[in-house]
Amino acid sequence: MTANNPNNLHYIHHDILRTPSFSVGFRDGPIDHVKSLEHYHDSYELDLFIKADIQIFVKDRRYDIHDGDILFISEYDVHKVIYNTGTHYTRYVINFKKNFINELLNFLGIADLLINIQNRDYKKLRVNVSRINEFEDLFKTLYTLYSKGHDSTQITQGDNGNAENTALIKSFLLILLSRFYHALINTKPTFTQTTKDKIVRVIIDYIDSNYMILIDLDSLERKFHFNKYYLSHIFKQLTGFTIMEYAQHRRIIEAQRMLKYTNKDIIEICYDCGFNNIQHFYRVFSKVTGITPYKYRKMG
Known part of the structure; x- marks a missing residue:
């Protein structure tokens, strides 16, 4: 079998996820059966796992995910999530595209922030107990702002009176990314x-x-x-x-x-x-x- 023979390959239409410029999701509930999902998407992803006992394979790295972990996934990185049956799962997930925040990063002179995070070999942060509330509050704030009746088009374009809300979202996202990065570079990776x-x-x-x-x-x-x-x-x-x-x-x-x-x-x-x-x-x-x-x- 060669890479150039499409008849020998299996394609999954829904494993490439096209996402809006910015979105925040929240899930809280039991996992009643084992699931495994492989996909990639055209946006960055930042997850806060409040309650979790799962494994995530991101490109060439396996992460054991537990309570209080934050994981960054780069755009187009293939990843696979393995959920354990009988466990409770609570997490926030943020997806955002580069062009959503690039202008603000350039304006502030920190255009390399995303690149620096993306170039880290290890992208999971085990949040210190003393800081978990700080990070959770940022995720909650972004979720609240995103949920204020604004669809993804309005957030992207900042129209219909939502420019202020969009600016707030970008500001809090920047704070979250900056704090995540500085905590990440000061954390020793824990993996085998x-x-x-x-x-x-x-x-x-x-x-x-x-x-x-x-x-x-x-x-x-x-x-x-x-x-x-x-x-x-x-x-x-x-x-x-x-x-x-x-x-x-x-x-x-x-x-x-x-x-x-x-x-x-x-x-x-x-x-x-x-x-x-x-x-x-x-x-x-x-x-x-x-x-x-x-x-x-x-x-x-």
Whole structure:
């Protein structure tokens, strides 16, 4: 099986989530059955887990999530959530796009804040007991502001008299991100990596750096000196994707980035992302995202 054969790959239409420029969600309730969800989205995500006993795989890192943890997930990072049955789950989740807060970051001279967070190898913060109320209050404030009868379009555009509310949301979001980052850089990561984790991380790093060339199981076996069926098994076990699915998704993620942030022609993006013809690129992109590359670019 090769990465260039779409008939051998499984595509999930709903695992790519297109989100508004800003949103806040809250969930509080029991988990009555085990769930596993793999997805990525075109926005950053910041989660506060008030009550949780779950695992989250973000790209090449496994996080054990417990009460009082805060986790940052970068845009387009594939992640998988594993919920444990019979447990109670309470969390706030914030999604926001780069363009929602970029102008404020630039104005204040801290344009690198998001980049600095994104470049951290470890993005989970175990909040000190003395500060948990401080962070929870910020999440609550943002949730309250977001819930004041304003839909995502109004928040994005600041129209219909909501400019003040939008400004408040951006201000509190900036405070939250800044405090999260400064707490994160002063926190020693607490995690353990198994041999399987390390192998999968090496494979993901390789795919992320070489998505533009042909990748297949035989070449990975030769490069990493592990049986290809073993590599396939542990990769699927830890990420929820087969190796070939991940490689194809990585190509589509890079195509999405280029469509969104560059003026390259679609055919140039096609070849830059490792596809050998434009028809194949359109077919795979549409299967994965639900829309064509042209429509995706028009959406901004």
